Amino acid sequence: MNTPATVEDPSAVPYVLDIKGLRLWLPGTARPVLDGIDLSVSAGETVALVGESGSGKTLTSRSVLRLLPPGAGASGTVRVAGEDVLTMTAARLRALRTGTAAMIFQDPRAAINPLRRIGDFLTESLRLNRMMPAEEADRRAGELLVAVGLTPAALRRYPGQLSGGMLQRVMIAAALMGEPALLLADEATTALDVTTQAEVVTLLADLRDRFHTALLFVTHDLGLAATISDRVYVMYAGRIVETGSADALFARPRHPYTEALLAATPRLDAPQGRLAAIDGQPPDLRAELTGCPFAPRCVHATTICAEQAPADRPVTGDPGGGVHRVACHHSDRVQGSATHA
Ligand SMILES: Nc1ncnc2c1ncn2[C@@H]1O[C@H](COP(=O)(O)OP(=O)(O)OP(=O)(O)O)[C@@H](O)[C@H]1O
Ligand SMILES: [Mg+2]
Structure with a gap:
């Protein structure tokens, strides 16, 4: 693993990724598109970031590599292995993007040059950025192709000769080439069919x-x-x-939005029937926000919700020792997903 120059004792760094108070402004918007994000991930841990289209998931994950839209302004801190990505030098940023952190994108065909062999694609960054001898880079690429369930023979193939699922495995191998401490997967399995998706998810968990x-x-x-x-x-x-352990949060959500999302999710064990959709639209970025952003769509909303933004606070009685947190004035009224099954 890569150890940043500024951190002498890696074990002293509690989180591999530690985002605090991240705000992001884009030109032409009336409010920050990311508004005070706190998010952390430890070594060996998988953390999911979920939400409807347009909620800011991609902007959050791209901020980790400082891949911001033109004209964007950011504040807060985004620490990867202890170093703040938002303020690091261009040289450290290059080292971050080719080593410490790697992103697996949604559409592998859009991220790979169809005219170059898989082997060249996999080894390019290590050969050019880390001056790794070609033989060594080839060996590492071959090993990683095996780790993701392909054979070293794929090194000589072109992208067009591989299926979407195989190509996404190549993208995962590519992300692992620089031995990242942090892997960012943005809808990395969405384009795949259900069976391949399950295989790729299992693979990611194994590799983690x-x-x-x-x-x-x-x-x-x-x-x-x-x-x-x-x-x-x-x-x-x-x-x-809302944030918490997957078990606690899915068993007993405490935010009406999480509850509504769960109710709108197909479940294998639920009786057949019409899925609940969440009525209404997320707030427009051109409008300023007062109060809770979910209030106009919320069945539990009262006057205070329109007037005051709810502070984030620990859920009372959380068996996880405080990891379950919610930003809602009326979280005690949320009954959980069982009532919506
Ligand atoms: N480059 C950009 N320029 C202007 N607005 C942008 C840009 N990228 C994202 N946005 C806006 O920022 C908001 C958050 O976008 P983001 O892509 O992070 O959402 P998301 O949660 O990833 O959605 P999806 O599930 O559709 O991928 C959206 O309103 C989007 O329109
Ligand atoms: Mg997205």
Whole structure:
């Protein structure tokens, strides 16, 4: 694993990823598109970031590599292995992107040059950025292809000769080439069919255990999040509205938005029937927000919800010792998913 120059004792760093108070402004918007995000991931841990389309999941995960849209302004801290990504030098940022942290994107075909062999694609970064001899880089690429369930023969293939599922395995191997401490997977399995998706999710969990990687798994699919993650962050309109262990949060959500998302998720054990959809739309970025962003769509909302933004606080009686937190004035009224099954 890579150890940042500024941190002498890696064991003193509690989280591989530690985001605190991240705010992100984009040109032409009336409020921050990310509004005070706190999120952490430890080594060997899988953390899911879930929420509806447009809630800010991709912007959060891209901020970790400082891949911000043009004209964006950011404040807060985004520490990876102890170093703040938002303020690090260009040289440290390059080292971060080619080593400490790696991103697996949703669409492998869009992220890979169809005219170059898989082997060249896999080894390029190590050869160019770390001056690794070609032979050694080839050997590492071959080993990683085996680790992701392919054979070293794939090194000589072109992207067009591989299926979508095989290509996503290549993308995962590519992400692991630099021995990252942190892996970011943004809807990495969404484009795959259900069987391949399950295989790739299992593979990611195996690799996380084997390499003790911290994994941030971004998805709009709550079923997948429940399968793969230790902890979950639920995002709405650029804010974290609820977080907790996957078990506690899915068994007894305390935010009406999490409850509504769960009710809108197909469950294998639920009786057949119409799925509940969440009425209404998320707030427009061109409008300022007062109060709770979910209030206009919330069945529990009262006057205070329209007037005051709820502070994030620990859920009382959380068996997880305080990891379950919620930002809702009326979390005690939320009954949990069972009533919606
Ligand atoms: N480059 C950009 N320029 C302007 N607005 C952007 C840009 N990228 C994202 N946004 C806006 O920021 C908000 C959050 O976007 P983001 O892509 O992070 O959402 P998401 O949760 O990943 O959604 P999805 O599930 O659809 O991928 C959205 O309202 C989106 O329109
Ligand atoms: Mg996204």
